[in-house]
Amino acid sequence: MKVKPNNYIALEFLSRSANEGFARAAVAAFAAQLDPTLDELGDVKTAVSEAVTNAIVHAYPDELGKISLRASIFDGNVLELVIRDWGCGIPDVEKAREPLYTTGGEERSGMGFTIMESFMDTLVVRSKPDKGTVVTMKRRIAQRSGRK
Amino acid sequence: MEVTSTTNGRALTLALRGELDHHAARETVTAIERALEAGLPMHLVLDFGGVTFMDSSGIAVAMRARRRMAALGGAVALVNVPAQAKKVFDAAGIAVNTEGNT
Numbered sequence: 579m580k581v582k583p584n585n586y587i588a589l590e591f592l593s594r595s596a597n598e599g600f601a602r603a604a605v606a607a608f609a610a611q612l613d614p615t616l617d618e619l620g621d622v623k624t625a626v627s628e629a630v631t632n633a634i635v636h637a638y639p640d641e642l643g644k645i646s647l648r649a650s651i652f653d654g655n656v657l658e659l660v661i662r663d664w665g666c667g668i669p670d671v672e673k674a675r676e677p678l679y680t681t682g683g684e685e686r687s688g689m690g691f692t693i694m695e696s697f698m699d700t701l702v703v704r705s706k707p708d709k710g711t712v713v714t715m716k717r718r719i720a721q722r723s724g725r726k
Numbered sequence: 727m728e729v730t731s732t733t734n735g736r737a738l739t740l741a742l743r744g745e746l747d748h749h750a751a752r753e754t755v756t757a758i759e760r761a762l763e764a765g766l767p768m769h770l771v772l773d774f775g776g777v778t779f780m781d782s783s784g785i786a787v788a789m790r791a792r793r794r795m796a797a798l799g800g801a802v803a804l805v806n807v808p809a810q811a812k813k814v815f816d817a818a819g820i821a822v823n824t825e826g827n828t
Contacts, residue, residue, distance in 0.1 A: 620779075
């Protein structure tokens with residue numbers, strides 16, 4: 579049975595790089611209700627930035643396309659982020675997840691998936707060539723004493 | 727991203743201010759390369775004190791500056807790196823000086 583979130587937001591935007599900052603800010607504002615530390619918020623924003631940038635750079639290299647972002651909160655202070663595109667897909671997901679691997683040239687470091695993986699608790703990447711990619715990440719925000 | 731240049735002999739300091747993501751990376755690289763071509767420094771200091779957010783695009787910017795400085799026979803120091811950006815550099819194994827510890 580699929581567990582329903584306690585709260586969620588859903589966004590859809592064009593694959594313009596100007597929207598990277600918008601996506602980060604929107605998720606940060608939504609996640610604020612979990613009362614994260616600055617460190618936790620920084621990790622979440624960085625992971626969002628990497629996933630959205632991947633979609634902009636790699637999913638739609640020669641055109642503009644649609645990106646959707648859904649942020650959900652589940653029991654236990656778990657924040658789930660799902661970033662989806664309908665672009666060219668990743669032919670070899672395992673290869674793409676290797677540190678320093680990039681097809682983005684000198685402007686990219688090849689560290690995007692490595693950072694998503696190390697900054698979030700879980701990372702699942704599903705992709706089909708010419709169909710698109712879905713990146714699902716989860717991070718539990720610590721509940722500290724004195725918080726509701 | 728705003729890049730402010732200060733020269734002291736053959737040492738060049740470039741202070742970065744703003745969010746360093748993929749959107750800002752290209753103009754940042756262009757500003758750094760223009761400053762390197764104009765000053766031909768032996769020592770480049772990239773001051774991250776004004777960087778309010780950085781993702782892996784910042785790694786690519788720093789690596790590119792390192793390659794350009796290596797071609798000039800010089801070196802690069804990354805200083806005043808805030809905690810969030812340091813964590814990103816740490817993930818790539820890049821050594822930095824943290825904020826307030828130059």
